[in-house]
Amino acid sequence: MATEKRGDGTVGKALDVLNEVAEIGSPVRFSSLLKTSKYPKATLYRLLQTLLNQDMLSYNAEEQTYKLGLKLVRMAHAAWLQSSLAPIALPFIDELSDKVSETVHLAQLDNGQVLYVDKRNPSSPIEMYSQAGKVGPAYCTGVGKAMMAFLDEDELSRVISKQAFFKYTDFTITSEKELRKELAIIKKQGISFDKQEHEAKIICISSPILSVKGRVIGGLSITSSIDIHSLESLEEYKPQLLETSKLIGKEAGAWNFPEQHN
Amino acid sequence: MATEKRGDGTVGKALDVLNEVAEIGSPVRFSSLLKTSKYPKATLYRLLQTLLNQDMLSYNAEEQTYKLGLKLVRMAHAAWLQSSLAPIALPFIDELSDKVSETVHLAQLDNGQVLYVDKRNPSSPIEMYSQAGKVGPAYCTGVGKAMMAFLDEDELSRVISKQAFFKYTDFTITSEKELRKELAIIKKQGISFDKQEHEAKIICISSPILSVKGRVIGGLSITSSIDIHSLESLEEYKPQLLETSKLIGKEAGAWNFPEQHN
DNA sequence: GAACTAAGTTCCACTATTTGGAAAAAGTTA
DNA sequence: TAACTTTTTCCAAATAGTGGAACTTAGTTC
The missing domain is CATH 1.10.10.10 (Winged helix-like DNA-binding domain superfamily/Winged helix DNA-binding domain)
Known part of the structure; x- marks a missing residue:
């Protein structure tokens, strides 16, 4: 389109x-x-x-x-440096990925979509650039849902209106109603899961990154496949994930990272 | 400026x-x-x-x-995919960096400057994105000189006219005359060295990537520091470096990678 | 090789957008 | 409140953009 x-x-x-x-x-x-x-x-x-x-x-x-x-x-490099969370989050993501030895994604909401701005993959440090700048749907990814869950109603309805609700897999959420229900749960729990909603076999646990003022500035996730992890075993990363998100949020505040207008 | x-x-x-x-x-x-x-x-x-x-x-x-x-x-991701050598060169660079266990850079000439489009760093897979899109001077980097050496006179003089000849280190080449002398040697040898010309302690060995028609489409380098390598020990990588460059050039030809207008 | 066809490029009178000096708002400091 | 700085708006004049049509080029067919 x-x-x-x-x-x-x-x-x-x-x-x-x-x-x-x-x-x-x-x-x-x-x-x-x-x-x-x-x-x-x-x-x-x-x-x-x-x-x-x-x-x-x-x-x-x-x-x-x-x-x-x-x-x-060239321009994008400059944009990435000055407008993405990535440079700020860099040391924290490194540490997290070292600690848990899993694939870590850093994303931001951009125009109702999830924009991946950084990634760490400890096991195979390849196919990396192919990720920065990549976009994905918000309604069926872990980071997307985690970020949406913490938007205020105005922002949320704007973002929801941009969702395609295409059924990628058998588990994809395909209606606003279902999505809102899911988001309520996520907000309560503080984290979200991707239960093979975007790609078969791929699961993840995600948390939003909130500014000191409580506004959504990004999302963080640990991704794996059902061949290696269950949702339950991913959940064990919850404390580290939340801790890292909090640290990034604080650091972003110190750097005066702007609140986006999704 | x-x-x-x-x-x-x-x-x-x-x-x-x-x-x-x-x-x-x-x-x-x-x-x-x-x-x-x-x-x-x-x-x-x-x-x-x-x-x-x-x-x-x-x-x-x-x-x-x-x-x-x-x-x-977002746009840059698309640009990177469709206009850089990186997606084509990806498997070859992976293999090279695996084999030699050194930092590998892939670059292209863009407007008289070296534009890094990919990088592999086997030892520490961090600080990665911070490189794609980064630009550097052509006259004092290994890849820059390697690429320049194989340009035809028209292109070369255009590129040279854009060089700043700023003296980064004691070893930086600071005149067109010196540079042309160096380029002649590089053309003969098929490879170039960065002898701490851009950053103190940093050295590298580079080769141009030529299309099947013999035109410069990119440059490849193995970078290290004088704390780890001597120029002589870097030179041992020459065969692998040339081989990889050749393979990438061939593959690019098959993919019909366009000849740039630097 | 003349006639046809499709893709790309140029022309130019018509129109809509851009321009920028000046002045009004908005925000700061004294 | 006055004096100041910075940002934003206004509008008549000037410029730059528009697009239908005509032209050029390259490739194909009879």
Whole structure:
């Protein structure tokens, strides 16, 4: 689904096109973009040229395809440093993953979705970058539910309205009603579980990261598979998970980490 | 130094502002940006509003500061997947780092600078994300020199013209003449060394990654410190490094990885 | 090799957006 | 309250963007 944005003039249109290219995920030809795009041929063409000029896109002359430019990778590094919880949380996540020897994820809510901003995987330190910047659904992931559970009603309904409720597995929650019930339980318990709701065999235990003022600024999870852990054995990590989340929240407060507007 | 770009209209200006925020590296106030910016107050203000609307920036109302938005992190993930060598090179880098048990970097030339797109660090799998998207100087890093050495004259002079020749250490090359001499040697040998030219104590051995057509598409390095290795002991990795580079080059050809325009 | 087709690029009169000086709000300090 | 700083709004003039149509290029067919 292409990102719809109310008129921010030309800049909005250009970024719209950039998003389209991003969402397609592989090099695209002009004509292919044109089919999807809401802009007329000449306009689209000019926008693409501008983005090329700005190195936001790169063009393969041989294949006549456009794709995202490396400039974005550079910018994102800066964005990650200054806008994500990751740099603040880094030492705490390291320590947690060392202690428990499990895969740890750090996420934030972004536009109703879960945005993973860091990950530790002690056993196999590979396939790592492939995770920062990755997005996932909020309604069927541990971190997503943990963060949602601690939003206030206004924020929550905004976030819920953005959920697709697609049934990934037999265990996926597929209605707002069910979700709200689950969130109430999570709020009581302070932690959430992903019971194979997003991917078969994958389970996790998660906690929200709250600012000193009690607002949700992120989520933390320990992920495993049913081949290795039961939900009960994951629950043993609860104290460490909560402790780490608390420490990160405090540190973020000290750093004056901004409260997001999800 | 702010990025100067010839007129791409409003879009160019907006991205210019975005760059400015990125380069400052920490949350900035309006007035602070205004001082640096070449745009008049009202214009700058509107550009910032547009970028905010588009989630490219986020705003902290309490502190009245702007910073890069998480949307960039998401986009960059897509960019990394579709425009960097990293996904293609992944298995080869894993294997190399496993075999040699040393820190391995994968880089590309971007606008005359070295852009690190992946890294493996077998001993301590931490501080990882902090590297993808990081940029470094080309004239005083192993990968930078290795890549430069295999550019054709046109590209090379363009890249050289962008070098700052800042003297980071006592060993930094600080003139075009010296650099060209060094590059000639590197071209002959097929590999380059960083002899503490960028950071004290840090040394590395690097090779360019060439496409099947012989064009530079990236660089690969094994990094260490003089506390652990001598240049001679690093040189022992030469065969493996060259072999891996060759494999990546081949694979990239198969994937039709585009030849960059540095 | 002329005629057809599809993809990409350019043109230009028309229009909508951007511009920026100036002035009003909002917030700070004295 | 006055003097100040910083941020935000306004609006007529100026500029930049628009998009239908025409053109170019490359590839295919008869």
